[in-house]
Amino acid sequence: MAIASYESGHKADRIRRANRQKAERGDWHGGPRFGYGLNGALVPREAAIVREMANRCLAGQSLRSIAQWLNDESGAVPTHAAQGTLGVWHATTVKSILTSARISGQRAYEPGSHNGDSPTGRKILGPGNWPAIITPDETARLRVIIGSPDRRASASSIRLLSSIATCGLCGAGLMSGCNRGAALAQKRRRYLCKKEAGRPDRGGLSIVAEPLEDLISEAIILRLAHTRMPKAQGGTGQSELSAALERVAETRARLEDLSSDYVRGLLTRSEFSSARMAAQGEIVKSEAVIARQSRSTVFSGIPIGSESGMRAAWDRWNIPQRRAILAAIVDTLIVLPRRDSGPIFRPDRVELRFKV
Incomplete structure (x- = not known):
């Protein structure tokens, strides 16, 4: 019995060493994955x-909206992305793919862990010997975005201005809803400052949703129609982005060590x-750099x-x-309180300020 246990332990060690060597060589690991066939083709x-x-x-x-797009429009089935999905995309499936080192042609190696164990995937060992779909910098940015504790995907995102528009009285984000006391014919969708227990300053302010959305949509279209994108910064901007990404990864690792x-x-x-507090401050500063350098991606x-x-694109976008x-x-979008009790939408209640 002791001999068998000894041999079993040695066999496991040999397998671990072999897997480590394969990872260091950048060899493909496992079977097909979404985007790749056998041996990383x-x-x-x-x-x-x-x-x-x-x-x-x-x-x-x-991640949830991306999964919805995949299910509704892409026609793709996650046969290799995850087991047990029954051909349906989920936010966890999307996260597993986007945080993987594989799609940027890199080899990850972290024995005993899986992509699902961490919001940022497994540790990257080095380059792999298969073609990349995205760049390593993009993988680093995706891991920062997906791993951010401030990232939220709530039901409020089904409305254009939920949490983006804010209350001019208390500063809280406005939510989509209807006035409960109104008659059925008057139950128009509105953006509301909702009441909150223990916060007497919250609640009471509202504005009709559709005219507000039309006003802001028109402002965005005209703003971008009369905007010229700045020239790319070249290597300087890219090096600043890479440095910020490294600082975020290192600081988050330091936070884990501090907790331990x-x-x-x-x-x-x-x-x-x-x-x-010092580490969290460093992360906030670095993520601000990442957001600034990554903003051009939104306009791609x-x-x-x-x-x-712009009008055709805005109509087409979800x-x-x-x-x-x-x-x-948008820097700030503030809805001011009404000066009278009339139900008419007044554009002068809206203060919109763009980022520089």
């Missing part, structure tokens, strides 16, 4: 879909709190400078795509 139609998935995520769309040290009693509460393929092109544009160029 590119499947062009699936690869094009992976490219579009990455573009949509980098442009600010949620605190649990083991190596840090006092005040030491842990101080170090954590958009007919900026053409009013007719809500997540429009919200991604709003997030990229």
